[in-house]
Amino acid sequence: MAQLVYVNNPANGELIHTLQYDSEEAIVSKVESAAAAFSSWKQRSAHERAQLLNSWAKCIRENRQEIGELITLENGKPLPEALGEVDYAVSYIDWYAEEAKRIYGRTVPAHVPNKRITVTKEPIGLVAAITPWNFPAAMMTRKAAPALAAGCTFIVKPAEETPLTTIRLIELAHSVGIPEDALQYVLNEGPIVGEIFTSHKAIRKITFTGSTPVGKLLMEQSAQTVKHVTMELGGHAPIIVAKDADLNVAVEQTVTAKFRNAGQTCVSPNRLIVHEEIAEEFTKLLVDKVQTLKVGNGFDPDVNVGPIINKKGFIKIKEQIEDAVNRGATLACGNGYDIDDEKGYYFVLPTVITDIPLDAKIMHEETFGPVIPVVTFTTLEEAVTIANDSPYGLAAYFFTENYKDGLYLSENLQYGIIGWNDGAPSGAHIPFGGMKDSGVGREGGSEGIEPYLETKYLSVGV
Numbered sequence: 001m002a003q004l005v006y007v008n009n010p011a012n013g014e015l016i017h018t019l020q021y022d023s024e025e026a027i028v029s030k031v032e033s034a035a036a037a038f039s040s041w042k043q044r045s046a047h048e049r050a051q052l053l054n055s056w057a058k059c060i061r062e063n064r065q066e067i068g069e070l071i072t073l074e075n076g077k078p079l080p081e082a083l084g085e086v087d088y089a090v091s092y093i094d095w096y097a098e099e100a101k102r103i104y105g106r107t108v109p110a111h112v113p114n115k116r117i118t119v120t121k122e123p124i125g126l127v128a129a130i131t132p133w134n135f136p137a138a139m140m141t142r143k144a145a146p147a148l149a150a151g152c153t154f155i156v157k158p159a160e161e162t163p164l165t166t167i168r169l170i171e172l173a174h175s176v177g178i179p180e181d182a183l184q185y186v187l188n189e190g191p192i193v194g195e196i197f198t199s200h201k202a203i204r205k206i207t208f209t210g211s212t213p214v215g216k217l218l219m220e221q222s223a224q225t226v227k228h229v230t231m232e233l234g235g236h237a238p239i240i241v242a243k244d245a246d247l248n249v250a251v252e253q254t255v256t257a258k259f260r261n262a263g264q265t266c267v268s269p270n271r272l273i274v275h276e277e278i279a280e281e282f283t284k285l286l287v288d289k290v291q292t293l294k295v296g297n298g299f300d301p302d303v304n305v306g307p308i309i310n311k312k313g314f315i316k317i318k319e320q321i322e323d324a325v326n327r328g329a330t331l332a333c334g335n336g337y338d339i340d341d342e343k344g345y346y347f348v349l350p351t352v353i354t355d356i357p358l359d360a361k362i363m364h365e366e367t368f369g370p371v372i373p374v375v376t377f378t379t380l381e382e383a384v385t386i387a388n389d390s391p392y393g394l395a396a397y398f399f400t401e402n403y404k405d406g407l408y409l410s411e412n413l414q415y416g417i418i419g420w421n422d423g424a425p426s427g428a429h430i431p432f433g434g435m436k437d438s439g440v441g442r443e444g445g446s447e448g449i450e451p452y453l454e455t456k457y458l459s460v461g462v
């Protein structure tokens with residue numbers, strides 16, 4: 001009997017859809033057909049691949065509302081955010097349809113007169129992806145688009161919580177002529193698929209977005225077959241608010257960045273580090289704004305903050321709040337839950353925590369929820385020390401109007417993405433990725449296609 005996957009709506013626990021897991025044999029067979037498709041897909045000209053990607057993008061735009069609703073249904077985020085994710089997902093396809101035509105080689109001056117040296121770029125081969133539930137459309141297209149543009153074939157395992165968006169996007173790709181073998185998905189549990197993907201010799205690259213422990217495991221497993229890896233892992237973003245910051249801008253941007261997707265975003269701010277002289281005023285403005293956020297089902301047009309994806313995510317958030325309170329912290333707002341264990345839904349009220357010691361759990365662990373602690377600093381050096389005191393290095397933000405302080409902060413924060421008076425630095429045209437335990441490699445921008453290419457050097461004696 002084939003095992004079933006139940007996809008539930010995190011806003012009310014209701015069953016949305018039942019799917020069958022692929023057996024291990026079926027997964028291997030799909031991997032092998034995707035590997036076999038590589039020789040014909042890579043032969044297509046870059047212009048033809050670009051045209052197919054453009055048709056895919058157009059088709060997704062035509063089905064924007066349907067895909068957006070699917071995202072809200074299985075992920076829970078408010079519909080306007082889900083529609084924004086569809087646009088964001090498509091922007092990666094647009095971008096890499098163009099980049100396909102800009103995969104350039106070069107010639108190198110030889111060291112002797114009777115040689116000619118050229119360097120060319122070739123697609124790496126079959127790429128396998130494992131994606132998370134928090135951005136079920138964008139995290140897939142951010143990988144599939146550059147892979148297909150480069151001439152690689154692609155197979156993806158979506159998160160168990162949100163497979164429907166991926167399945168629909170792939171159906172649309174096939175409907176416009178992207179070959180079925182060249183772009184595929186498999187369904188089964190992470191550890192089972194991870195083991196098959198990492199051990200199969202035909203897969204030349206693993207691209208993963210998800211938690212740091214799983215990323216580390218996949219890197220270890222991939223070493224056995226010396227695969228290329230891209231790892232987009234966890235984050236623990238600080239926001240530094242300097243004494244001279246425009247507080248209205250800082251509050252506005254903090255709230256947008258923090259509470260998007262109920263805080264379940266890898267670049268979500270996790271620590272507010274505020275200059276002691278403005279901390280009281282800033283916190284008051286922040287709390288006033290946070291208290292206006294409405295929590296509920298993402299299909300309700302007034303809702304700003306949807307549910308937590310599952311019980312495991314909820315327990316982690318609750319434990320961090322309780323740990324802070326046990327260490328003497330104050331809950332400036334929030335601290336409320338609406339949960340039903342039997343039905344299977346978990347909502348957390350947007351929460352701001354003050355008077356928190358630096359060794360509290362939330363100051364060191366990714367929260368992935370709508371909760372943020374505020375700590376104070378006296379000197380910028382101290383702010384940087386607190387901000388960098390983390391194994392993570394994905395995104396960091398700061399607010400200052402002083403260019404010298406801004407340059408000091410941007411040069412000293414050990415993070416791959418820095419937002420200066422900007423809480424929304426993502427985009428298809430920028431290199432997204434982290435340092436330290438936040439990952440290896442970059443996605444997006446001109447950098448984002450490089451990991452799908454091999455460099456070949458030819459030396460001709462003449």
Ligand SMILES: NC(=O)c1ccc[n+]([C@@H]2O[C@H](COP(=O)([O-])OP(=O)(O)OC[C@H]3O[C@@H](n4cnc5c(N)ncnc54)[C@H](O)[C@@H]3O)[C@@H](O)[C@H]2O)c1
Binds near residue numbers: 131134215234
């Ligand atoms: N850096 C980024 O770009 C980025 C973007 C989105 C999410 N994330 C991170 O993802 C995490 C949240 O997502 P999550 O909870 O779904 O993470 P997760 O690591 O639990 O799951 C991610 C994916 O990995 C699969 N998986 C789980 N165990 C596996 C195993 N042993 N082998 C292979 N695959 C396995 C899951 O099925 C899922 O598809 C957060 O840490 C977040 O910061 C990072």
Ligand SMILES: N[C@@H](CC=O)C(=O)O
Binds near residue numbers: 266
């Ligand atoms: N929110 C991120 C993805 C990670 O969660 C993005 O902006 O791409």
